[in-house]
Amino acid sequence: MRAADRAARNQQQVDEATRRKNAAKQARDLLERKSDSMPVVASPDGPRQIRVVDAELVDPSPTGGVVEVFQQRYLLRLIVGRQLAQQYAASVLGLLWSYIQPALRFGVYFFVFGVILKTHQGVPNFALRLFTAMVFVHYFTETWNGGTRSIWQNSSLVLKMRVPREIFPVAAMFVSVYHTGPQVLLLLVICAIVGWHFSLAAVGAGLLGLAILVTFSMAMALFFSALNVLYRDFQNIVQTIMQFIHFLVPMMYSYSVVNDLGKSHPILYQVYMADPLAEAVLLMQKVFWAPTVSDQSLLKPMFPSNLISRGLITLGVCVVLLYLSQKFFSRLESKFPENL
Amino acid sequence: MVESLVVDHVTKDFTLHYHRTLKQIAVATARGLPLKEQFQAVNDVSFTVEQGESVGLMGLNGSGKSTLLKLINGVMTPDHGTVRTRGRIAGLIATGAGFQPQMTGRDNLFLNGAILGMTETELKNKFDAIVDFADIGKFLDTPVSHYSSGMFARLGFSIAIHVDADIFLADEVLAVGDRPFKKKCLAKMQEIRQQGTTIFYVSHAAASVRAMCDRVLVLEAGRLNFDGPVDDGIRYLQYDDEDGDDPAFEGLMDAELGADI
Ligand SMILES: Nc1ncnc2c1ncn2[C@@H]1O[C@H](COP(=O)(O)OP(=O)(O)O)[C@@H](O)[C@H]1O
Ligand SMILES: [Mg+2]
Numbered sequence: 001m002r003a004a005d006r007a008a009r010n011q012q013q014v015d016e017a018t019r020r021k022n023a024a025k026q027a028r029d030l031l032e033r034k035s036d037s038m039p040v041v042a043s044p045d046g047p048r049q050i051r052v053v054d055a056e057l058v059d060p061s062p063t064g065g066v067v068e069v070f071q072q073r074y075l076l077r078l079i080v081g082r083q084l085a086q087q088y089a090a091s092v093l094g095l096l097w098s099y100i101q102p103a104l105r106f107g108v109y110f111f112v113f114g115v116i117l118k119t120h121q122g123v124p125n126f127a128l129r130l131f132t133a134m135v136f137v138h139y140f141t142e143t144w145n146g147g148t149r150s151i152w153q154n155s156s157l158v159l160k161m162r163v164p165r166e167i168f169p170v171a172a173m174f175v176s177v178y179h180t181g182p183q184v185l186l187l188l189v190i191c192a193i194v195g196w197h198f199s200l201a202a203v204g205a206g207l208l209g210l211a212i213l214v215t216f217s218m219a220m221a222l223f224f225s226a227l228n229v230l231y232r233d234f235q236n237i238v239q240t241i242m243q244f245i246h247f248l249v250p251m252m253y254s255y256s257v258v259n260d261l262g263k264s265h266p267i268l269y270q271v272y273m274a275d276p277l278a279e280a281v282l283l284m285q286k287v288f289w290a291p292t293v294s295d296q297s298l299l300k301p302m303f304p305s306n307l308i309s310r311g312l313i314t315l316g317v318c319v320v321l322l323y324l325s326q327k328f329f330s331r332l333e334s335k336f337p338e339n340l
Numbered sequence: 341m342v343e344s345l346v347v348d349h350v351t352k353d354f355t356l357h358y359h360r361t362l363k364q365i366a367v368a369t370a371r372g373l374p375l376k377e378q379f380q381a382v383n384d385v386s387f388t389v390e391q392g393e394s395v396g397l398m399g400l401n402g403s404g405k406s407t408l409l410k411l412i413n414g415v416m417t418p419d420h421g422t423v424r425t426r427g428r429i430a431g432l433i434a435t436g437a438g439f440q441p442q443m444t445g446r447d448n449l450f451l452n453g454a455i456l457g458m459t460e461t462e463l464k465n466k467f468d469a470i471v472d473f474a475d476i477g478k479f480l481d482t483p484v485s486h487y488s489s490g491m492f493a494r495l496g497f498s499i500a501i502h503v504d505a506d507i508f509l510a511d512e513v514l515a516v517g518d519r520p521f522k523k524k525c526l527a528k529m530q531e532i533r534q535q536g537t538t539i540f541y542v543s544h545a546a547a548s549v550r551a552m553c554d555r556v557l558v559l560e561a562g563r564l565n566f567d568g569p570v571d572d573g574i575r576y577l578q579y580d581d582e583d584g585d586d587p588a589f590e591g592l593m594d595a596e597l598g599a600d601i
Binding site for chain 1: 342343344346354355356357391392399400401410412413414415416417419422423424425426427429433434438439440442443447450451452454455456459460506514515519522523526527529530531533534535536537543544545546547548550551552560561574577578
């Protein structure tokens with residue numbers, strides 16, 4: 001028993017010794033072959049200077065997460081610019097594409113739901129209500145979809161350079177802002193024409209909605225971008241969800257329909273309303289669309305009575321989600337190199 | 341002396357996934373094949389470098405040199421142990437490090453410089469010097485996908501060397517350039533060495549390492565097996581375990597024979 005053990009150990013050591021012997025031979029060959037691969041450059045004359053480095057010893061890897069990304073705004077700007085340039089390289093219509101697609105979709109929804117299915121009945125300024133929702137859902141889907149792919153798409157930078165990796169999902173969000181920005185402007189112009197008026201409550205609802213959108217989309221982008229490095233299936237999953245996400249928020253139909261559903265299916269109602277995107281859409285309609293409606297009694301069934309308190313809770317949940325996504329991202333980050 | 345870099349019991353594991361699709365995984369599981377394997381590209385490595393030291397990093401291909409440099413500049417994080425560095429780090433670790441093929445040399449210059457930590461003003465001030473040194477002339481506004489590997493290396497090196505870093509890392513990427521450019525790069529590295537920058541230089545060319553470095557580290561299969569003066573390091577690489585004159589090895593052979601009998 002003990003002899004066998006010793007024999008095995010000896011064998012192991014002999015193997016190890018053989019390996020080392022081979023390695024030494026390889027090293028000698030390599031040294032000989034490469035001996036002239038780099039020229040010899042002597043050091044310049046004169047004394048060595050002492051370089052005083054005014055810094056502490058720190059971990060060289062980026063550890064600041066999303067916060068660090070915002071400290072490197074110049075780099076963020078360059079990456080967003082590059083992303084945009086890449087998207088429109090060799091395309092004649094270029095940036096126009098990001099308006100043509102939403103415009104067509106708007107036309108189809110308006111025709112199918114408004115005109116054929118007549119969901120616009122009892123909803124004044126139906127088109128404005130639809131457009132408001134579409135703009136912000138577009139912002140969400142583009143951030144989520146672009147963010148999910150971002151790490152994988154930028155694998156050469158991720159593998160070779162020291163950047164806070166969160167910069168890529170964040171850049172995806174800014175690309176999406178760049179695309180939705182003009183749509184929001186258009187929305188404002190339309191609101192002004194239709195007769196929007198200022199109220200503090202509306203603006204408050206808007207800020208709340210915006211905060212939910214930003215935190216929720218960022219959380220989803222971070223989480224899925226990390227997952228997508230491990231399994232590329234996730235970008236397909238996201239793409240699939242995006243096919244029907246428009247139907248799961250109250251934009252083509254009004255909230256009152258959903259509310260009616262809640263009377264017979266309370267659980268379904270809660271699930272539907274738990275979606276932060278549905279909540280954000282309602283809040284945005286509260287800002288942009290609701291003030292343009294002259295007959296305020298029509299608005300009552302269009303929003304849940306506890307819209308704002310729901311919104312605050314949703315925001316809280318989204319902040320927690322963002323925090324958890326960042327944690328998750330940081331954990332998976334060290335496994336990116338071998339998976340890209 | 342001031343510590344520039346402290347590497348403390350650092351290990352980097354890589355997991356190799358053999359199978360990716362559901363079908364492959366199912367087949368492999370059914371046959372009892374391993375789904376993944378883990379190995380240490382860098383294994384329990386510790387050393388300290390003072391500010392201004394110039395270190396040659398040697399070892400066979402696959403011994404973990406590039407991985408160690410990536411751990412030092414923060415591209416990767418160790419699975420065990422810690423890396424601590426002082427000041428700004430720049431370097432060339434991979435060929436065309438992070439160059440975006442569709443982008444022009446100019447855009448890549450700005451992007452790469454910004455990633456290496458240069459500010460907008462710094463980049464604008466150094467722009468001419470970088471372009472001059474890289475010597476890419478009229479190709480500056482051409483997408484880098486049209487560059488030769490030499491031009492790639494030149495632009496990459498030129499950006500990195502102009503960062504004014506406290507620690508400069510040069511992996512084997514320089515090896516692709518032409519000889520006059522290599523000379524120019526090494527001269528520039530000698531210049532920053534003179535100015536007190538900490539340098540890591542990976543090369544198999546012993547004479548070149550001897551001229552550039554004060555110290556040599558030798559990696560073997562992820563382990564740091566030698567850390568000391570340059571000449572000893574090169575001798576270690578050349579003569580370690582040479583045929584016949586390693587008593588330990590001889591002894592083992594005898595022991596094995598004995599066990600067999
Ligand atoms: N991203 C990665 N994923 C998986 N294995 C890797 C990765 N990078 C390097 N390796 C492996 O780690 C080992 C060390 O590689 P490297 O550090 O590049 O060696 P060297 O630079 O000394 O030639 C090699 O076996 C290599 O295949
Ligand atoms: Mg290497």
